Amino acid sequence: MAYSISDYGAMIADQARMTSYVEALRRSVKPGDVVVDLGAGTGIFALLACRFGARRVYAIEPNDAIHVAREIAAANGYADRIEFIQKLSTEVTLPEQADVIISDIRGLLPFLGHHIPAIVDARARMLKPGGTLIPQRDDVWVTVVEAEETYGEYFNHWRKYEFDMMAAERIVTNTTGWSIKDVTPEILFAGPQLWATLDYSTISDPNAFGEMSFTVTRDGMAHGLLIWFDATLAEGLRFSNAPGVENPTKVYGRSFFPWSHPVELQEGDQVNVRLEARLVSDDYIYRWETTIKSKQEPQRIKAHFNQSTFYGAPLSLASLRKQSDAYIPELNPEGLIDHYILSQMTSQTPLGEIAEQLIERFPGKFARRQDALTRVGELAVKYSK
Ligand SMILES: C[S@@+](CC[C@H](N)C(=O)[O-])C[C@H]1O[C@@H](n2cnc3c(N)ncnc32)[C@H](O)[C@@H]1O
Structure with missing residues (x-):
């Protein structure tokens, strides 16, 4: 993802995120340490690491923002301590291993492109034995929510002129990441459940799979799933993106996974969810299968949806054919x-x-x-x- 300089500014402006990151660096960086700033952007973590006494910082960033970071480092007297490397971390070999590796290369959720493989690679090649990884862990949570306004914004116009536009609606219901305006605890239909824990000190698999079962706690119309993560940057140092949390972070947020259509839920209904995130090529494909059973008649399936971001864009048979094993290409x-x-x-x-x-x-x-x-x-x- 190519961020603008203003995007990097918004990341620094996110107080909930920065407060925890600054504190994690303050606790982890000891005078004389070597630090890797993985995904440095405009270099805020590299600068802070210098302020806390790092002897050497390797700031790795493929984006051209690295030139701005270099200028900022010079303006603050750190030019001789920070080495800027304009590459992906996976293409870099450092002359020494680091005491601390700090990164924030997540998106709305921690599943963004090659974020996890990049951390696995940096941990193996760039971190001293016993060195510190910031963040330590992300916990990804799921629950069932009411999101009438958001759902309406995405769907009502397809129905406005009374044509059958299901072909378009079907695609839209297989997309994720819609933003819900008021994420308050009142929109929840059940307590959140842990879908995945990404422990960066041990993780090797970039994919996640989990099954969850929610018992509905109130009556109402439900529209889909809400997913967010809580981060542990260092022992006891956390920030949360949970609904209703005071002073939430601004750059991550919560990702809404819609259902194919809204469902009227009654207290006691059972919502079973199988959720998968799979890294395919450079992007994640999410799959979410939802089965809803009524409390009154547990044998009856009230609704069943099998959705995937794979169906979230128009599929071209021609381009699928061109990617098949047997296709013999000719240059256009x-x-x-x-x-x-x-x-x-x-x-x-x-x-x-x-x-x-x-x-x-x-x-x-x-x-x-x-x-x-x-x-x-x-x-x-x-x-x-
Ligand atoms: C969310 S920004 C964070 C910028 C800055 N560290 C901050 O926290 O304000 C993530 C940055 O990581 C970079 N990035 C992503 N994967 C990377 C990798 N494998 N190696 C180096 N940089 C990477 C992106 O280009 C992007 O600039």
């Missing part, structure tokens, strides 16, 4: 252009010259030299050393 016109540019990049040719050759080779494709140079430059940023 755009592929031919990129192929030509990349092949020229292996022969010590300046970008301007490649752009000129491109215009000659693909007449009519680039209206101006600048357009050709932009195309070449984009590939150079992505693929040159």
Whole structure:
């Protein structure tokens, strides 16, 4: 995910998050320590580590924000103590191991891209035996909620003109992460249950699977599941994103997983949930299966939904076919252009010259030299050393 500098500002502005992180660093960093700031952004944790006495900080960040971080470090007199490395941590080999590795590379939930594999890798290669990982642990919680307003915002317009738009609605019900405005304890239908504990000192599997059974505590219309996490940064140092918590964090939040349609629940009903997060390629696919049984007639299934973010985007049969094992690809016109540019990049040719050759080779494709140079430059940023 590419954050803007203002996004990094919002992370620093999140007082609930920062208060715990600052305290965790203060407790963990001893004078003379080596610290890794994994996913440094604009470098706030690296700066704090220096303030608390770190001898050396390796600030690793692939985003261009690292240049701003470098400037900030210099402005604060830490240029000689912080080494900035513009890469993914998994591509970095450090000259020494660290006493402390600090990171916050989560999203709305801790399941974001390669967050967990990156921590597993850093723990194995960059941390001294007995060193400190911040955070230590995330606990991910689930419950059943009422979210009439949010649900309406996502669905009402599909029905407004009285056409059957189920094809679109079906896709929307398989998406997650919708924000609910007022997450108060009153919207809950049952006490939260622990779905997953991510103990970063031992974790190796980036996937999570859990089954939960909720006994409904009040009557009302329910719309889906609410999921959030509580973080333990160091022993006894926590922050929570639970509904109703005082002074909640702002950059994470709670993720709403809708049901295919709302269900009228009665006190005593049983809601069984099987929930899975699976890292596929660069993203997580969530699957949530919900079975609701009535208290009055326990044999009768009141509702059953089997949902997945896999169905949360229009599926193109053509693109699925193109990803299959037996497909034999042939370059299309755009592929031919990129192929030509990349092949020229292996022969010590300046970008301007490649752009000129491109215009000659693909007449009519680039209206101006600048357009050709932009195309070449984009590939150079992505693929040159
Ligand atoms: C949520 S931001 C946190 C920024 C800053 N540490 C803070 O707490 O304000 C996470 C950052 O981690 C970076 N990141 C994610 N995975 C990474 C990895 N494997 N190696 C290095 N940086 C990574 C992202 O580019 C992003 O800038």
